[in-house]
Amino acid sequence: MTRILDPTDKYYIDNPGRVKAIQAEMARRGIDVYLGSRIRTMSFVLDTFCPWRSYVIIPPEGQPAFFTFVVDALRIADETWIDSDHVRAYGPMGGMDQVSAITDFIKEELGIRKGRLGFEDGISTYTAEGNLSHWEYTHFKDALPDFEWINSHDIVDGLSLIKDKGTIERFRTASLIVDEGHKAARAALINGGFKGMTETVIAGIAALAMRKAGSVSEWNFAGLNEISSGFRTGLGACTPPTTKEIGAGEPLMLDFHAMFKLALGDHSHNYLIGPATKRQRWHADNFVAIIQKVIDNYRAGTTPGTLAAIMMDFAESRGCGDFIQPACEHGIGLFGDEWRIGAVVNPDLPYWTDQDHVYQENEMVVCAMQYAAPEENIGFRYENDIVITKDGCEVLSKYPLGIEEIS
């Protein structure tokens, strides 16, 4: 979604005016800072699609600041009306977890160290992650006064780590369904078919093919089938499709999602729409080599931290360390189980992937890598469900690895 800043545009919304109205109401209620966390608040204030857990901090005056998961910050900065310096990220680094990043911002950048903080709490029918909200917790607890409440999510997290035979079989099928989407997309794009085609249309072509093959949903909260072309491929790892037309001489990233009996197929494939330059080809060859290197190193006994180090060292040896993001996977399970790897909650960085988690046979992850050179308007993404085996891994999408030049 492209930002609309022209007040004469028929779809224009006075977003700065909305913020001023919120700030006026804050002043009336004696609220010093507002911490918004609901999706509806992001849509109302940011005027862009914010699928990952996000927070908007509204000071008494001036622009709000927005914090989202680091994979999506560049894309949102490109689309929202607020300036890029006010679009921030949180992520799996010490000091950059959600709580630290946001509280530091309020205390140190806004200079508000005490006062009245407005926040959002309640109950709804909309699922998202589904952790018990403060409002739910408080009211359930009041209604069950004789119970001790124990946070026990680690029971399910631990038990769901190793996948049983039936679960793996569902993932195999879901991945093969995704391959049908990629076949349909390629068939539509080649021989000049890409001309005049938008990202949204290619997303729909793939969705139809996958539905025909048995998928019941494109499942992904971050925009169903994610597509990026041209400069958008360099924006990061969250790209809901837009009405941008796919153009000659541009990279194209297709990240398709299929759901089969709650198993989540997820495979990203990349193209260069010809004519490709030598520099584009160099980037593409780097990325394919990095993917192969990482896949070759999966096995029971290794850890996310080890794999990330292997990947970064290899990228640096090829002279492309500046372009690769420093992580190569995220967790996966049945619908609703995405992102964090391992069941341990590291107290130094709670609810992020445990870098020292030791993989065991029949664990699954999405091997996920992002290569981005935004200054060169190019980037790539790879995702593929894999099953960890004793001596390696089983890659579930069988779509051939490569970055093909098509025209």
Place this chain on the structure above:
Amino acid sequence: MSDLLAYLSPSWRDEALQRLQSELPPEKMNNVTTSMSNIYKNCPGGDEQFLFVECRDGKVTRVETGSGEPPQAEFRIIGDYETFAKISRAELGSQKALMTGKLKLKGNLARALKLAAVADRLNKVLAKIPTQY
């Protein structure tokens, strides 16, 4: 032992500046303008120390060490002395130290990620200084 420079001492600092300037030309530093202060907690002796590095257009222009309040920097990286020492001895990767919470970053994360490879190059040069920890 006499050839070793005490970690964060004035002589270590001077050696660091000289090596960073000679081994990391601006193009290797992606011509960036940035600065960072590493803040060392739980140092031997108990006090807090810092290492400040500044780059302008890719050239390392300042390296400072000391105790007390560090110069203002775009990024602050906070951790135990021993964690930084392990990184300098190449026993621990800086990315892993950050991603396990052993180091804490203060600053704009989206921009920091763009500079991750640059910071890694810088650490690799510092790791080669013969150092007494």
